[in-house]
Amino acid sequence: MSTEQAEKNVELQKDLFQPAEKQALQSDTISRPSLNFWQDAWLRLKGNKGAIVGLILILLLSFMAIFGPSMNKYTYKEQNIAHAKLPPKIPALANIEWLPFDGKDKDGFDMYKAKNVKEAYWFGTDELGRDLWTRAWYGTRISIYIGLLAAIIDFFIGIAYGGISGFYGGRVDNIMQRVIEILMGIPHLIVVILFILVFEPGIFSITMAMVITGWVNMARIVRGQFLKLKGQEFVLASRTLGASGNRLIWKHLMPNVMGPIIVTTMFTIPSAIFTEAFLSFIGLGIRPPEASLGSLVNDGFKSLQVYPHMLIIPSVIISLLILSFNLLADGLRDALDPKMRK
Amino acid sequence: MAKFVFKRLIYMVITLLIIATLTFFLMKLLPGSPLKNQEKLSPAQQEIILDKYGLNDPLPVQYVHYMANLFKGDLGLSFQYDNRPVSTMIGERIGPSAYLGFQAVVFGTIVGIILGLLAAIRQNSLLDYAATTVAVLGISIPSFVFAGLLQYYFAVKYPIFPVAAWEGFEYTVLPTIALSVFVIATVARYMRSELLEVLSSDYIMLARAKGISSFDIMVKHALRNALIPIITLLGPLAVNIMTGSLVIENIFGIPGIGQQFVRSIMTNDFTVIMGVTLFYSVLFIVVVFIVDILYGVIDPRIRLSGGKK
């Protein structure tokens, strides 16, 4: 323990010295061009390897979500029951032993030969003989769509509600907070089921069902930030100088709240995707033959031990998707937080 | 302080009443009856039974009736589990959920804090990335997939733990891990960013300038302040987790309340829906209240009469 302490002491001294020198130099010469908030954030984001990996992954997955389903001749709903439950096979990779794309099932049995199938299904097929490659990327598309839609709607409702609540405070805030408490108290599942019953089951009603309870989180965060910021000196100063409420909100508070809001939005996307998956798990998910990553994972889950490809492929995609959004969000949080400015 | 507490208590009661009312009427919007054998009964036979339970009365009458019983502390009888009192059912089922949830929250919080701490101390180092990745990976895998794999590998393939049941500590290990993943990720994340914020604040600079050892700074100044927001986070998180996870309970055969609740909604078991909702709301509201109080106690900067954070 004592050596550890010593170690830390040494580091600490380093820390203390370096920035001091830099600041001294910079204040003299201004060698860097002055950067606005977003440029600076981008610079810091670029420096964060995790965030960049996340960003690249998101771009890649989005690309596949857009173009993946049309990369082969199958459609997401076309069934061929004679070709059901085939393992993945990619002819170009079929000879590489350790890759799972040789068309053999988990016991090393070549199902394509056994069923006399000439075509190769890159990701295999499901129980109805539908091409999983197409379905997986189609599902990715739907999942991203649901995530984005939910996040955007949350974003607007949350900012408006949280902003008003936080900015005006007092009685308004108090009432609005109680409303939120009530909303959080009503079981979401009842609301979700009602939504799905009242409206035609589909992407939109599922998204709305999630939003109707989901915006609360955003509103709470915005409110918290507003409360914290509005007591700070720079706001007080502006207020003293006679700034209007509008000006205070848009010029002073909003830019400072933007960081946490964007981060929260980024976290909303994966949680919406997961909520949809949970709804699939209890049988209230997307309407077949449409697919989402959640419904695919749920379908495949039962086959975990028998046809692992049906579970693993959508699981890996959904995990990568969630992972990348989370990494990017984490990176953004660091980058957008003015206090992290070096 | 006393005035604040009293005011909040009144609010809490009102909030609960509104939740109960809204849930009651929303629930009655669900089509279908709570009968178990609905499929086989003719409408006339259904009427006989619905009459007996008073389910053919006008809604306001049913509502007044329910609320009157509620004030007497009577939550009614379940439809699906013939005539079993709802309060007994909740009592029986909350135990395992709460136990498991508690264990998961404790385990998850400890691991989460450590991961967050490691990541913050060495920001942007390999350790930081590793810790963050572990935390994020944990929530990137759908929970039922994660739980299913845990069970398959650690109970069937390598029988270290039992597959499923509720008989003793060893039966709780796998579900606890599965449940705590979410806690770990959330706590680790908050811990990291809070610590980073605290570490860059003026008073830490001052402490450093004074030559206090970095260990002392960490433990005495940084950690303590960074933990405050974690407490607000933990309250609702604990409620969420302790009221049961349908997925985990299903897979590990745990007689908890999560499954019960989902089932009651699916089967229109009105009294159970109401009972569990009320229970959940009370728990939630009380926890938020306690957290608010605690917050004021721990963080002297916050005055209770003013806004919370």
Place this chain on the structure above:
Amino acid sequence: MKKKSYALFLVLLLAMSTFLAACGGGGNDSKEKAGSGGKGSDKSDNVLNLTETQDIPSMDSALATDTVSFTTLNSTMEGLYRLGKNDEAVDGMADGDPQISEDGKTWTFKLRDAKWSNGEPVTANDFVFAWRKALDPNTAAEYAYIMYDIKNAQAVNEGKMKPEELGVKAVDDKTLEVQLQNPVPYFKELLTFGTFLPQNEKYVKEQGDKYGLEANTTLYNGPFTLDQWKHEDKFVLKKNPEYWDADTVKLNQINTKIVKDTQTDVNLFESGDADLIKLSSEFVDKYRENEGFFTVKESSIFFIRMNQTKSEWLKNVDARKAIAMGFDKKGITDVLLNNGSVVADFFVPEEFAKGPDGKDFRESGDKYLKTNLKEAKKHWEAAKKALGQDTVTLELLNYDDDLSKKVGEYIKEQLEKNLDGLTINLKQQPFKQKLDLETKMDYQLSLGGWGADYLDPMTYLDMYVTGGAHNQQGFSNKEYDKLIQEGKTTLLLEPEKRWEALVKAEKILLEDEAAIAPMYQRSRAYLSNPKLEGVLFHKVGPERSYKWAEFK
């Protein structure tokens, strides 16, 4: 501190590697293990371990409605008769066959000397009490209608008569006399149904609201007693030494664990913690070769309801025939279900009811509405011409469980492919909501199922009489109504003619009218410890009997 976090880090890494290992396509060695059929301790203690997907909703025989309750009641209690091999009624509390009066309406039963688990004798009054209780509208028993064959039963249940006026009386402690409304031929088998179980009046009144809620607030007179009941967790049955036929019972104990996930079931079997499990269709391919694998045909028939009140198209008999013949049923049974279920070209299931000639109903009846794409297309074109339209969109209402969803998707694809101009929209709803829509007849097509209540074709066929409570699709055919009415009344004492009438009715329903489109008769796949023998599977009431089960 560092050390601890390192350890935890390791744990997490382990968890991660689990995921990665799964990605490696793993699990080759699971197959060898599967062959052993559980770890199978020697089982000489005759303790049977089971799983069930839900807790027992009720141990009060008057209130029970579901298979878990009925199966447990069947193990722990006994009525006049119980279901034996091939679903034949064998002696229970009744000592020998009943005496039946000339007109078939008065049945007299002699009771044997048997005891409740508290030592009191089982008397005729216990039956009278239990049956009156089940029919009393205040009990709100959801299976009360199963007793409507008893004289005045319906009137009592509807509150028009007092329970005392029910046609059942205790002549003395050991003699029970029952008056029937109609001399139904299947009454003896019907008596095995759970609602007909006796209840000890004194004990039930003593327990009041608590009767049937806990293991120790219920009385037993069957082969086993409920020893332990941890709600939503597990329940334990122990052999009942007081049972009159205790020598036959070999199992000492039956433990049932509540498990909701089918995968967990299989894992429990693999680890030797369960001896008999239901297999979901995904696992059939994995265990088909296992010596403990078998399938059991059930009485449930699944079919498409075609509502004639909500669509001009479905009013047209050609359109209905086209839909009924226009999809490949074999795809459902062989690929989707994969558990021994059979294609249904009929409404009354196979191996279900035997006629007076001792032959299965299906041997007397024909096959109708077989998959025939050519015929289907012909009928479809005829329907188009008759309606003067080329395209139509129909909505298919469906359950929201995984299997039904698959079947729905399959039917949609098949029908759209085979019948030109047809579009099917799937609408899946939670069970209760689906039932509600059906009751209100607010649907066009619907995937439905029907299981038998008693061992007679009537349990299926009387569904579709005009205005019947479960018709729910606006089907009406005068001749059909007449045949069914006769089968329930005038022909009861002429079994051969009645049988013919029922065969004819089914033919009208399917071949002439195509009122419904039958899909399949369900089977279930099971995996059992090979040492386990003698578990009986039933087509009505309780799912299984354990009285004769043992480990060899």
